[in-house]
Every structure is written in structure tokens, then in C-alpha cells.
Amino acid sequence: MTICLLCQQPIVAQYSLCALFFKRQFYQDRLCSSCQKNFQTIDQLSCCSICGRSLKQSEVCRDCIRRQQQSGELLRNQALFRYNVGMHDYFQQYKGRGDYQLRQVFAGSLRQATQPVKQSVLFVPIPTSSSHFAQRQFDPVLGLYGEVLPITPLLACHDHDTHQAQLTRQQRLRTPQYFYCQQAATEKNELKQILLLDDIYTTGTTLYHGLSALRQAGYRGKITSLTLAR
Ligand SMILES: [Zn+2]
Ligand SMILES: [Zn+2]
Structure with a gap:
């Protein structure tokens, strides 16, 4: 049972x-x-057509309009649940208190959203920083998706001094980047799509950093993202 x-x-x-x-x-x-x-699914027919935020009807939310005006590439995100009190409490227990068992609570919804698994899609999780990893002893995003999808950990976190030193001066001068690509993403150009995976979409900053790290590494295919909550 x-x-x-x-x-x-x-x-x-x-x-x-x-x-x-x-x-x-x-x-x-x-x-x-x-x-x-305690959880509210997001109706995929009435949400922001870019970031997946729950709305009364399908349109583009204010945050995404602002991003559109700033130009640059927009990232299409699918979010499955609203970040309500129930979801907040769930993450508090999973990430805050480090209850690793809870990684499996939403495995059904995540599996449902990504079925059938397409061979031509690379599933790339947003990585956790080594300081967070040291605190929790696990990676919460890998926990959510690792047993659901064949994942490819293409991105890694800059842990300041060590990795910053490997960057060219030009790369360092660009906006501070959270992530870097662990292998030449240009090798993945024959793949049609990369699906970035994260737990919560709040402002989108983290996922947009993931997007730009892949672009900087030369990936030219389509990039979209999936998050459990928005
Ligand atoms: Zn229950
Ligand atoms: Zn939006």
C-alpha cells in the first residue's frame, strides 16, 4: 500500500x-x-504564455512584458503548481529541513508532464551551489527529477575564486553569471531541444542564467524550462 x-x-x-x-x-x-x-495546479490554458505564471486567461504577464522590452531571448517555462502556502510549506520541509524523502512527493506530476520522454531532448538540471550542498547534503533539483528523467548535468555553479579564474576576462566582465557549461555545448547542437529543470520559478533570474550559460557555451537549439512551482 x-x-x-x-x-x-x-x-x-x-x-x-x-x-x-x-x-x-x-x-x-x-x-x-x-x-x-493544499496544492493548486496551474491551468496550462490560462497562464502566462512565457513564464507559466497562473493568470485568469492566457496572456503575457507584466514581468515577461518587461523582459520583452529589455530585448534578449525569452525563456518559455512550464510550471505545474502555484507557489501557495502549501507549496511554501512543502519546500520548507524538503529544502529547509532537508527531508530528502519528500523529493518523491510530486514525482507523478513531473513524470506526467514530461511523458513521453523524447530522445532528442536533453534534460539539464539547474545545479545547487556547493555551500547549499554542504548544508543539505543533497541537491534538491536532482532529488525531484533524478529518478523521473534521464538527466544530463551540463551546468555547474561558479564557486567564485576557483571557477572564476578559469574564465576569460571578457566572460568575467559580462553580467555576473551563476553557472558555466561543463562541456562544450556546441557538441549538443544536433539536439533539437534542451529542457532546463528547476524547482521554483520566482523571478526567473536563475533560469535565465542557465539559458545564457548554454548560449555562451555555443548551444544554438531550442531551450525551454520546467519548474514544479511558480
Ligand atoms: Zn496526506
Ligand atoms: Zn510571464
Whole structure:
């Protein structure tokens, strides 16, 4: 019997009508129906068409309009849940208190959102800094996606002095970059798409740093992103 990872109550299997009719694979989160009520999925038909923020109708949100005006490439993000109180509490327990078991709570939704796994897509997680890793002893983004998708850890964090030294002067003069590409991303140019993976989309800054690190490393294909919450 599967139990809810948040309250330890047994989970009653739910099969959506869609799954029954079309015999599609249906993946369930490790949440009981009462805990599920604390989370709100984002309706993919009424959200910002760029960052995936929940809106009353499908349009472009103010933050993305501002980004559009600043020019530069826009990153299309899909977010599955609203960052509400329930989600805040979940991350508090998972990342804040370091309850590693909770990485599997939303595995069903993440699997559902990325099925079928396309061979031509590279799944690239946003890395955690070594100081955060030292605190938690695990990488929360790898925790969420590592058992769900075949991931390629192409990006790494600049841990200041050591990695900064490897950059050219020109690279260092550009806006401070959080990440760098661990291998020449130009080798990946035959791939149609890179899907960046992160846990929460707040301002988008982290994901945009990921995007620019891949572009700086020479990747020319399509780049989109997926986050659990927005
Ligand atoms: Zn529960
Ligand atoms: Zn937006």
C-alpha cells in the first residue's frame, strides 16, 4: 500500500477518466486526497504564455512584458503548481529541513508532464551551489527529477575564486553569471531541444542564467524550462 509522504495516511488510487479511456499511463503523486487540497495546479490554458505564471486567461504577464522590452531571448517555462502556502510549506520541509524523502512527493506530476520522454531532448538540471550542498547534503533539483528523467548535468555553479579564474576576462566582465557549461555545448547542437529543470520559478533570474550559460557555451537549439512551482 502506498502512503502519503506528507501525513503517512494510505493513498487511494485515483485513475483519471482520460487515463481509462485512452489507456494512457497515469502517474500519481505521493499525496493523499486531503493533502492534495493544499496544492493548486496551474491551468496550462490560462497562464502566462512565457513564464507559466497562473493568470485568469492566457496572456503575457507584466514581468515577461518587461523582459520583452529589455530585448534578449525569452525563456518559455512550464510550471505545474502555484507557489501557495502549501507549496511554501512543502519546500520548507524538503529544502529547509532537508527531508530528502519528500523529493518523491510530486514525482507523478513531473513524470506526467514530461511523458513521453523524447530522445532528442536533453534534460539539464539547474545545479545547487556547493555551500547549499554542504548544508543539505543533497541537491534538491536532482532529488525531484533524478529518478523521473534521464538527466544530463551540463551546468555547474561558479564557486567564485576557483571557477572564476578559469574564465576569460571578457566572460568575467559580462553580467555576473551563476553557472558555466561543463562541456562544450556546441557538441549538443544536433539536439533539437534542451529542457532546463528547476524547482521554483520566482523571478526567473536563475533560469535565465542557465539559458545564457548554454548560449555562451555555443548551444544554438531550442531551450525551454520546467519548474514544479511558480
Ligand atoms: Zn496526506
Ligand atoms: Zn510571464
